[in-house]
Amino acid sequence: MLPQPVLEQAQREMLNWQGTGMSVMEMSHRGAEFMSIAARAEEDLRDIMGIPPNYKVLFLQGGASSQFAMVPMNLLRGKCTADYVETGDWSSKAIQEAKKYCNVNVVTSTKISRYTSVPAFTSWNCNPNAAYLHYAPNETIRGVEFPFVPEIGEVPLVADMSSGILSRPVNVNQFGLIYAGAQKNIGPAGLVVVIVRDDLLGNTASGTPALYDYQVLADHHSMYNTPPTYAWYLSGLVFQWIKQQGGVASLATANVRKARKLYATIDASQGFYQNPVDPQYRSRMNVPFMLADRRHENLFLAEALEAGLTNLKGHRFLGGMRASIYNAMPEAGVDALVSFMQGFIQRHG
Numbered sequence: 001m002l003p004q005p006v007l008e009q010a011q012r013e014m015l016n017w018q019g020t021g022m023s024v025m026e027m028s029h030r031g032a033e034f035m036s037i038a039a040r041a042e043e044d045l046r047d048i049m050g051i052p053p054n055y056k057v058l059f060l061q062g063g064a065s066s067q068f069a070m071v072p073m074n075l076l077r078g079k080c081t082a083d084y085v086e087t088g089d090w091s092s093k094a095i096q097e098a099k100k101y102c103n104v105n106v107v108t109s110t111k112i113s114r115y116t117s118v119p120a121f122t123s124w125n126c127n128p129n130a131a132y133l134h135y136a137p138n139e140t141i142r143g144v145e146f147p148f149v150p151e152i153g154e155v156p157l158v159a160d161m162s163s164g165i166l167s168r169p170v171n172v173n174q175f176g177l178i179y180a181g182a183q184k185n186i187g188p189a190g191l192v193v194v195i196v197r198d199d200l201l202g203n204t205a206s207g208t209p210a211l212y213d214y215q216v217l218a219d220h221h222s223m224y225n226t227p228p229t230y231a232w233y234l235s236g237l238v239f240q241w242i243k244q245q246g247g248v249a250s251l252a253t254a255n256v257r258k259a260r261k262l263y264a265t266i267d268a269s270q271g272f273y274q275n276p277v278d279p280q281y282r283s284r285m286n287v288p289f290m291l292a293d294r295r296h297e298n299l300f301l302a303e304a305l306e307a308g309l310t311n312l313k314g315h316r317f318l319g320g321m322r323a324s325i326y327n328a329m330p331e332a333g334v335d336a337l338v339s340f341m342q343g344f345i346q347r348h349g
């Protein structure tokens with residue numbers, strides 16, 4: 001979901017942005033109007049995340065998946081090994097891509113237990129000479145979330161925060177690089193936001209296309225070529241909305257409450273609904289669940305749709321159901337799902 005006030009503002013401004021007679025989609029990306037939109041979005045993101053001045057913020061195209069390749073292209077810096085944590089389908093995909101560029105040292109993997117937990121940090125097999133360590137703090141598909149940030153000393157920490165960014169406060173200083181596809185918690189699909197510490201730039205592998213070189217992109221303020229202007233603008237409106245909500249910390253409080261309600265409903269259903277993730281590592285953003293009687297799942301989805309509850313089908317890798325309760329999902333939406341789930345048990349349990 002996107003916040004309703006953001007969509008309404010975009011609607012009001014669609015044909016005529018602030019009296020200019022232009023839609024944002026019609027602006028030159030180098031004109032004063034769009035430059036002001038772009039700068040404000042970056043400022044607001046820096047503000048709500050507390051991004052220090054020695055980090056660059058890039059607004060790029062290609063989605064989060066583009067970073068599966070761009071990270072090794074840019075951050076290996078002459079090294080040939082990188083550490084990767086495998087806790088779900090997305091980190092697994094990042095590993096597959098990184099293998100094209102370097103030796104991947106998988107420091108820990110939960111693949112064999114179907115990605116239902118996060119191994120204790122002390123058990124990870126980290127390489128102190130790795131170029132960086134990559135992980136996905138929230139695994140979107142199976143709903144596994146890290147309750148801690150790994151402390152790996154000098155090795156730069158790289159996080160695919162696509163589905164968790166802005167859902168809870170983070171200390172950016174703990175990371176060498178953060179990236180996030182916009183479509184979960186930021187804005188429209190296609191945009192990816194990259195936050196990178198500036199000392200990691202400028203050592204890109206030779207042969208890397210200019211368009212994939214963080215240094216080139218940073219030097220051009222993400223305008224080496226035409227950026228996804230409308231997605232950038234809408235993301236900026238979402239950042240303003242987050243400020244109006246009292247910032248990331250107050251969203252985090254609401255997110256904890258929303259997630260608790262759903263897991264409590266699942267756990268109180270005496271096995272009617274099931275979520276296999278170790279409770280310590282359950283995601284606040286993505287709540288997958290199955291029915292004990294899987295034949296009822298299509299019925300569940302059909303009745304949910306009738307009740308106005310959409311987008312509950314689980315990821316195609318996994319089936320079942322998944323409630324994605326990103327920042328813009330109001331608590332009332334979670335309450336509606338909870339009462340539907342309880343009613344469904346009464347009708348079919």
Ligand SMILES: *Cc1c(COP(=O)(O)O)cnc(C)c1O
Pocket residue numbers: 062063064065066090136138139140160161162163181182184190
């Ligand atoms: C959605 C998602 C991606 C993929 O994003 P695209 O924009 O489709 O490339 C990658 N990582 C995580 C954690 C995601 O949730």
